[in-house]
Amino acid sequence: MTEQFPGAVLDLLDAAGDRTVFEHDGREVSGRQLLGMTRRVAAALRRHGLGPGHPVALLLGVGPEAFAAVIAAYTVGARVVGVRPGMTDHQQAALLRDAEVTVAITDRAGGPDGADARPTGVVLQLDELLATPDDGTRPRVSGRPQDVARLIHTSGSTGVPKACVQTYAAMTAAWALRPEDWPPAVRELAGRLDRFLVFGTLASQVMLEYGLLALAAGGVLVAADPPDLPGALVRHRATASVITVGRLNRLVTGLRSAPADLGTLRALMVSGSPLEPGRARAAAEVLGPVVFHGYGQTETGMISMATPADPPGSLGVPPVDLEVWDPSGRPVPAGTEGEIFVRTPSQGSGYWGQSGLGDEVFVDGWVRTRDLGSLDAQGRLWLSGRTRDVVIVDANVYYTGPVERLLARHPAVTEAYVVAVPDDATGEAVHAFVVPTAGRVPALDELRALVTARLGEACAPTRLTLIDEVPLTAAGKPDKRRLTSGS
Structure with a gap:
């Protein structure tokens, strides 16, 4: 055994x-x-x-x-x-x-x-x-x-x-400790993990997973203290590390104005949120062919990974069981958008103390990702959106409901609706659409302070738009797509 x-x-x-x-x-x-x-x-x-x-x-x-x-x-x-x-x-x-x-x-x-x-x-x-x-x-x-x-x-x-x-x-x-089962993208990444820069906490899912991969590949874990970029990469002669979309954007911008010697760098694993194709191209121009873009979830572990050779915006060919389903639960043809369902070796088995919620996500051996996407003719995965109402800030998932409920408690707010918007610093950020109380005008700074004190700074809105009323879908629910499109 x-x-x-x-x-x-x-x-x-x-x-x-x-x-x-x-x-x-x-x-x-x-x-x-x-x-x-x-x-x-x-x-x-x-x-x-x-x-x-x-x-x-x-x-x-x-x-x-x-x-x-x-x-x-x-x-x-x-x-x-x-x-x-x-x-x-x-x-x-x-x-x-x-x-x-x-x-x-x-x-x-x-x-x-x-x-x-x-x-x-x-x-x-x-x-x-x-x-x-x-x-x-x-x-x-x-x-x-x-x-x-x-x-x-x-x-x-x-x-x-x-x-x-x-x-x-x-x-x-899990795949990290089984070199004989590494898919091609992971095998290519593993060969670049000679000196893997770790930061934050090794108790985290992502840091531990890639840290174990580095050890299995014969590499060294190098602790960054402080984890400043690009300074830590230079000081520790790092060949690889994990990075969020926001930090990657800041790194690329900073290197354009103040170049640094990153001659040892061979791999940056971007995870946590989508990497827009233009940003991927900009990173390649400044850093060279070092960006790997991983796609996975807490519930699944790694689902797919794009190497520097994959087209910008794609997530590579998934090495796990993955199907794209239409709303009736039937697989759709290549090139057709639908909801992504996966089966992975290390997937979770439910939610602690919330069995009903687990039944919605873990379905007959499959994990419902609640992400929308498609597979192209070459089998590469492309994401196009989400079915769930979340904002992913610096690779951490935050549900918009608690933010909306807290904003609505402010005396100058009658209704509040929150959406995710692209952000160069954090990947995504909170944009609040607010129906003000009659005769009041809520201030962004006040709303930010309210949310920060209770939910943390990552959940605080970075943008505020005042609206007379929220647009509704045909079913009578708030239509957040119309809020963001301005129609």
């Missing part, structure tokens, strides 16, 4: 031996040393009574100790919840409450920010866990196939965050 995740990661570290696999703050950490850190943290977690099914929140950065803590949590079979930096206390508290977290591991001084954001239970400091004696044996992998390995939160903007469930079986089936 195949050993469950993260058994293959432990094998990679063991095989690396004295080879450097991680660089951080002037330190070079070998596979042997990183495996030792993982052993110590796993032993400490077991001494605290943690094992299969125990909920553990990870509030961690990107150093080698953080990586060891992430892998150790999976080694003992815990139900892992990664907490990304930058969340408001309200968002973090909702996330921890929703996931029923009783234990948190942190490398942040003082632990979780804000009293309201602390889990109900124990906060474990990573440096104390690392003080556990190392017995030198290979850690025992305790996760069972059917156990929940992690809850991945798709949005921090709702009152109760939506957490996608991924089992240990799904994580074991």
Whole structure:
């Protein structure tokens, strides 16, 4: 029987031996040393009574100790919840409450920010866990196939965050640690990951996935602190990193006015939101053939990936089961737009505590992406829109409903409608269309402050348009397409 995740990661570290696999703050950490850190943290977690099914929140950065803590949590079979930096206390508290977290591991001084954001239970400091004696044996992998390995939160903007469930079986089936099954685009990318720049938190889905791919390809993880661009790429002689559409736009603009030596750079993986063809061409002109455009979702993992050789705007040939369906649920011919349904090896199995919502997305073994697109005659995937009402800011998905409800509570607002608009800095941003209260004129700054305080700055409108009334569809629902088209 195949050993469950993260058994293959432990094998990679063991095989690396004295080879450097991680660089951080002037330190070079070998596979042997990183495996030792993982052993110590796993032993400490077991001494605290943690094992299969125990909920553990990870509030961690990107150093080698953080990586060891992430892998150790999976080694003992815990139900892992990664907490990304930058969340408001309200968002973090909702996330921890929703996931029923009783234990948190942190490398942040003082632990979780804000009293309201602390889990109900124990906060474990990573440096104390690392003080556990190392017995030198290979850690025992305790996760069972059917156990929940992690809850991945798709949005921090709702009152109760939506957490996608991924089992240990799904994580074991993921493509990153199986070189023999890498599709052509991933194989090409893997060959460029000699020095992969990591930032933010290694507990995140995207950073961990590409980090494991880099290790499987024989590369080194290089922690960026601070993660400024292009400075971090230059300082660390990075060959690859992950980037959002907004950061890519800022990088290209900055390099036009202040060129930097990016001679080592071979791959930037753009993820999180669509990359407009003109922006892709501009990036290629400035950076060369280094941009890979990944398409995936929290619920599915990677769906498809465009290499620098693919036409700008396309997402390459999907290596997974993918069909484009019409509204009646029937596949449509090549070149015809429809809703995209997929099946991937590592897809989720529902939403934590929200079975009804899962029934709408996980359909007879397929995942309903709620994205619109088409396949061309060569099998390449092209996206054309979304069926769901969201804004994707810096690769994070935010539902518009909570923003609209909050804006409508402002005394100068009678009705509020929110749409996504392209934004050079963040990929997409919030545009609010507001029906003002009689005799009042709402100010953008006031509305931004209201939303920022409750939902975070990413959800705050960057543009405001005052309207007399909202246009309606034939079914009597708000017609947001007509709002954005001005008709």
